Amino acid sequence: MSGPDNVRHPGWADGVEGGPERLYVVTAGRSSSSAPVVLDLVTLIVSRGRPERATQPEHTAILRMCASPLSVAEISAYMGLPASTVTVLLADLVHGGHVEARAPVPVAQLPDVELLEAVMHGLRKL
């Protein structure tokens, strides 16, 4: 099957980092952090330290808003920065021990039955 939308755009590739110069400056020129910190859009971030321990305004802002757990996607939304940029900033904070990163529930090819039952139970209460 095919649709009219089925045209390939060869210039588009998966996972290409980049952005306006502003983002380049915010992340001090790095497109990824030095050591791998795996952060998903739904990794929950919680501050460990007080905001004044951070060195740049973006770090301080993140530490403030993560007094309660917040996903990477929410941080991106509240900061008005792309998720890829926020991920670089968060990797610094994780390395510095300023925040705790709570990984998403691992989902293999198919999710765990108990996890699904918990989600269904939660949805039925809505």
Add this chain to the structure above:
Amino acid sequence: MDFANSEAQAGPQVQDALPASARSAVKVVVVGGFGVGKTTLVGSVSEIRPLTTEETMTQAGAGVDSLVGAENKTETTVAMDFGRISIDENLVLYLFGTPGQERFWFLWKGLFEGALGAVVLIDTRRLEVSFSVINRLEERGVPFVVAVNAFPDAPVHPMEEIRSALDLPDYVPMVRCDARERASSRDTLLALMSYLHSLTTAPAPERP
């Protein structure tokens, strides 16, 4: 695009804060063409006003990637609206709406990794986008259900007619929904969960 302008905010309102006990999250992706009602669906079940996260896509000249040449690059910003449902004191479900058009598939890489599954939201008046989306999800092995959004001015087709038009295998559940209604959006998510549940507990259905 079907999302509001993002506004940088200082952080969540007090009432939007998750409890400290929130230990981990899961995600579900709602995918469909523009104007099909993704954000409406997300917003109707979300406990927070839908938020927007952006990703920037750089289309650079072949083989050249330097900051000096930045003015020659084409920047495209794609936004995804998302919402949140606290399942219990430990578990949080995030719902991401993402455009189905092939040129936005670069977003899918991180999005579908670890996702429980997807809801393909369709408007029967514009099925075109759905074909490539359904193909792509099948290729990636992402389990999904198809939700037919009820637009007041859209003709109502029998489900089997839509299934046939989409060339959708029998094992993929189809539901009708009204994305504006919380209960209907919730039931759509429940249909996905039931389907996933059946996949985990029953022998795998025959898939091509």
